[in-house]
Amino acid sequence: xxxxxxxxxxxxxxxxxxxxxxxxxxxxxxxxxxxxxxxxxxxxxxxxxxxxxxxxxxxxxxxxxxxxxxxxxxxxxxxxxxxxxxxxxxxxxxxxxxxxxxxxxxxxxxxxxxxxxxxxxxxxxxxxxxxxxxxxxxxxxxxxxxxxxxxxxxxxxxxxxxxxxxxxxxxxxxxxxxxxxxxxxxxxxxxxxxxxxxxxxxxxxxxxxxxxxxxxxxxxxxxxxxxxxxxxxxxxxxxxxxxxxxxxxxxxxxxxxxxxxxxxxxxxxxxxxxxxxxxxxxxxxxxxxx
Numbered sequence: 001x002x003x004x005x006x007x008x009x010x011x012x013x014x015x016x017x018x019x020x021x022x023x024x025x026x027x028x029x030x031x032x033x034x035x036x037x038x039x040x041x042x043x044x045x046x047x048x049x050x051x052x053x054x055x056x057x058x059x060x061x062x063x064x065x066x067x068x069x070x071x072x073x074x075x076x077x078x079x080x081x082x083x084x085x086x087x088x089x090x091x092x093x094x095x096x097x098x099x100x101x102x103x104x105x106x107x108x109x110x111x112x113x114x115x116x117x118x119x120x121x122x123x124x125x126x127x128x129x130x131x132x133x134x135x136x137x138x139x140x141x142x143x144x145x146x147x148x149x150x151x152x153x154x155x156x157x158x159x160x161x162x163x164x165x166x167x168x169x170x171x172x173x174x175x176x177x178x179x180x181x182x183x184x185x186x187x188x189x190x191x192x193x194x195x196x197x198x199x200x201x202x203x204x205x206x207x208x209x210x211x212x213x214x215x216x217x218x219x220x221x222x223x224x225x226x227x228x229x230x231x232x233x234x235x236x237x238x239x240x241x242x243x244x245x246x247x248x249x250x251x252x253x254x255x256x257x258x259x260x261x262x263x264x265x266x267x268x269x270x271x272x273x274x275x276x277x278x279x280x281x282x283x284x285x286x287x288x289x290x
Contacts, residue, residue: 006021031080035076051092054071128267202245246260
C-alpha cells in the first residue's frame with residue numbers, strides 16, 4: 001500500500017476514543033501491528049480502537065450490505081484485532097461522515113460486522129444509534145476479582161458481554177487485565193465484562209473491561225447490555241410489560257441514554273466529538289508495517 005499522505009482524525013464518544021482513518025476505496029491494508037501502534041498512547045496517536053472508514057462496496061466483508069448502507073465501519077480494537085461492533089464508534093463514525101460532507105443531518109445507515117445499524121443525527125449534535133436486539137444466551141459465567149465473585153448475565157449485542165451487578169465499582173479492581181471468569185468455554189473468543197452499581201430508579205453506573213482494549217472510558221454496546229440486564233433484573237422487560245424502558249447509564253467518560261422497546265429494538269443516544277485532524281508520517285508508518 002502507498003503510505004503517502006494518509007489522513008487521520010481523532011475523536012471520542014463519551015471519552016471512548018478512536019483513531020479515524022478515512023479510506024473510501026479500501027486502499028489501505030492496515031495490518032494488526034500497524035493498528036496497534038497507531039492506537040498506542042505512548043508510541044502512536046492513541047485510542048481505544050481504530051475506525052477504518054470504507055465504502056461498503058469496496059470492502060469484501062461489506063459488499064453484501066452495500067445496497068442498504070453506503071459506508072462500512074471496519075472497526076479494530078486497540079490491539080489490532082477485529083471486532084463485530086462498537087456503539088460509541090458508530091456515533092463517532094457517523095459524526096465524521098457528517099463533518100466530511102458525506103451525509104446530512106437526519107437518518108443514515110452504517111454497515112458493521114454486527115449488521116447494518118440505523119443512525120439518526122440530530123440538529124443538537126446528539127446521535128442515536130439503533131443497536132438492534134439483544135440475545136440472551138442462558139449460559140452465564142462467574143466473574144471473580146480479588147477474592148470476590150459475582151454471577152454475570154450473558155448478553156450479546158452483536159459482540160459478547162458479561163454483566164455483573166456489584167456493590168461498589170472499586171470491586172472491579174484495576175481492570176488492567178481480563179477479570180477471571182468461568183467457565184471460559186462460554187466465551188471462546190473473549191468477552192467484554194461490565195461491573196454495574198445502582199444510582200437511582202432506572203439509573204446505573206458502570207465500568208468495563210473491553211476485549212482487546214482493557215478498561216475504557218465508555219463502551220456503547222456495553223451500556224446497552226447493562227440496560228438490558230438491568231431491565232430483566234428489575235422486572236421491567238419491555239417484551240413482558242408492553243412499555244419501552246429507558247436507563248441512564250453513567251460511564252467514566254460521560255452519560256448515555258439507552259431505550260429498549262417492546263419489540264426488542266434498542267436505541268443508544270449520546271454525543272460524539274472530533275478533536276484533531278492531521279496526517280500520519282509515511283516514514284514512520286513504513287517502519288511499523290515492516
